[in-house]
Amino acid sequence: AQKVTQAQTEISVVEKEDVTLDCVYETRDTTYYLFWYKQPPSGELVFLIRRNSFDEQNEISGRYSWNFQKSTSSFNFTITASQVVDSAVYFCALSWSGAGSYQLTFGKGTKLSVIP
Amino acid sequence: NAGVTQTPKFQVLKTGQSMTLQCAQDMNHEYMSWYRQDPGMGLRLIHYSVGAGITDQGEVPNGYNVSRSTTEDFPLRLLSAAPSQTSVYFCASNPDRDAYNEQFFGPGTRLTVL
Numbered sequence A: 001a002q003k004v005t006q007a008q009t010e011i012s013v014v015e016k017e018d019v020t021l022d023c024v025y026e027t028r029d030t031t032y033y034l035f036w037y038k039q040p041p042s043g044e045l046v047f048l049i050r051r052n053s054f055d056e057q058n059e060i061s062g063r064y065s066w067n068f069q070k071s072t073s074s075f076n077f078t079i080t081a082s083q084v085v086d087s088a089v090y091f092c093a094l095s096w097s098g099a100g101s102y103q104l105t106f107g108k109g110t111k112l113s114v115i116p
Numbered sequence B: 001n002a003g004v005t006q007t008p009k010f011q012v013l014k015t016g017q018s019m020t021l022q023c024a025q026d027m028n029h030e031y032m033s034w035y036r037q038d039p040g041m042g043l044r045l046i047h048y049s050v051g052a053g054i055t056d057q058g059e060v061p062n063g064y065n066v067s068r069s070t071t072e073d074f075p076l077r078l079l080s081a082a083p084s085q086t087s088v089y090f091c092a093s094n095p096d097r098d099a100y101n102e103q104f105f106g107p108g109t110r111l112t113v114l
Helices: none
Strands: A003-005 A011-014 A020-021 A024-026 A034-041 A048-050 A060-063 A062-069 A074-080 A088-098 A101-106 A111-116 B002-007 B009-011 B019-024 B031-038 B044-049 B054-057 B064-066 B076-078 B086-092 B109-113
Touching: A003 A101, A003 B109, A011 A020, A020 A111, A024 A074, A034 A074, A048 A060, A048 A062, A074 A088, A111 B044, A111 B064, B002 B086, B009 B019, B019 B086, B044 B064
Parallel strands: A011 A111, B009 B109
Antiparallel strands: A003 A024, A020 A074, A034 A048, A034 A088, A060 A062, A062 A074, A088 A101, A088 A111, B002 B019, B019 B076, B031 B044, B031 B086, B044 B054, B064 B076, B086 B109
């Protein structure tokens, strides 16, 4: 069965601190994709990044970076020098293909509060 | 492009009432889906469709019906609303059934069942 675990329910940091959001996944498929989405207080869901199972390169985009490690089945998300605008719920998700379609499973989310 | 639109944004129902949540996309996407979001539960898949005329159940389908008569529209029907269906509902679409695709989400519908 496919599963995504975000063990951190809520995190609070002071502005300018670095913070890492953990994501651990389970899958038997060899081809799969991992995603991060952001849900700010306004409620919409915003796509942040996608990574496929064959690409373990880390990715950096401004203050955001992602660390994908197949050996530990983890796809962690780090925000450097956090800002108040980073306050949101962050979801990690796993997708895979099967039976002519595909399925997408979300973790339960981590609520990040950045305190000024 | 308007992307994925959902109506209404807010709705209050009484137990036993029925209603339809509307979802439309103008991107000619093949794949559409409905999720519900409950506190501490993340997003859970209710139903999905891989094309017009084809629908299937997700993780939590009970109490909901869907149909897909056109590529653009994917309404979600609550047959007899229950307080357990109080939730935020998101519609999403993506170009096809490839697992590579990111989901394009609508703005959500907040439903309260009294």
